[in-house]
Amino acid sequence: MTDPFALFDEWYAQARQSEINDSNAMALATADERGRPSARMVLLKGHGPDGFVFYTNFEGRKAGELLDNPHAALLFHWKSLRRQVRIEGPVGRVDEAAADAYFATRSRDSQLGAWASDQSQPLESREVFMARYAKMRARFEGRPVPRPPHWSGFRVKPQRIEFWQDREHRLHERRLFTRHGDEWHEGMLYP
Template identity: 65%
Template sequence: MTDDPYALFDAWLAEAEKGEPNDPNAMAVATVDAGGRPSVRMVLLKGHDRRGFVFYTNRQSRKADDVAGNSQAALLFHWKSLRRQVRVEGAVEQASDAESDAYFASRSRVSQLGAWASDQSRPLDSRETFERSFAVVEARFEGGAVPRPPHWGGYRVIPRAIEFWEDRPGRLHHRRLFLAQDGGGWIDGLLYP
């Protein structure tokens, strides 16, 4: 058994990529706004390393507004077919412009155009309004590259806690918790199921 939560996460994610039928990189992101109201939604993990776990979004979305007022978040990966989950809790920081530019350039053209056309999380009077906005953006960038919008980029959750949960018969689950230490390193232990 490894004492490195990043190595353990890599191993579990690799197994999920082989066995989970849909979006093994899907994760729930929970945030809390400045007024203490929680919100959770599914997003896709788009990068991870020893600095943390990265996802991308419109920086004018509700999750971005929440992070601006309370820079803490929790992530949950649930791989039902493997009967495993990983919980991550920690501080949130913006990914660098270079990271955001590189990931944006890797997206499909339709996704790039959608990032410009969508006022994510804001009220929409009709689908036709969004489709007209998309058509305007599509015409604007016709024949050229689509740059990353200034209001779109990545966020990195820097873990202070990572819990690995495995289903066991009779609900006698196995839970292992890693806690980040000041100055680096981790301590780990087990939790009652």
């Protein structure tokens, strides 16, 4: 198979069957303006040949780093399958319609939480956050919760995708796909 997206679809479908929790969890690595790296887990919310999508508060650290330095690396680790997928590439914002559509699918509590959270900012206590959440709950009582202006999504457009499969005696299999223009080239890497 020389289509990295078809291979990802196959592996992801298997992960959705075998992973107990959050088969869509991926590590997201960013770097600040000085090149200092930062990593955290986010959830994949869409994928295909146009890229891999996740959503976040645009006032938090990860969004700030991505807006300043629009390149990222993603890592899926599916322990039950003994596989991982590494993705690297430039990052762009999703369009407003896509962000609105995804936000509308979130639970009401998650929607309210997006309004209540000053993501990544210091928090005096859990009680302060829960009070802000209660305030948002009252504010939007009886009506739909719109997407906050500071909340949207990013799309990582891959330039490199590596598929790693565990093998006995650390004789792992590593398939690397690299994009050259609109074409993908496949190769192998030593374990």
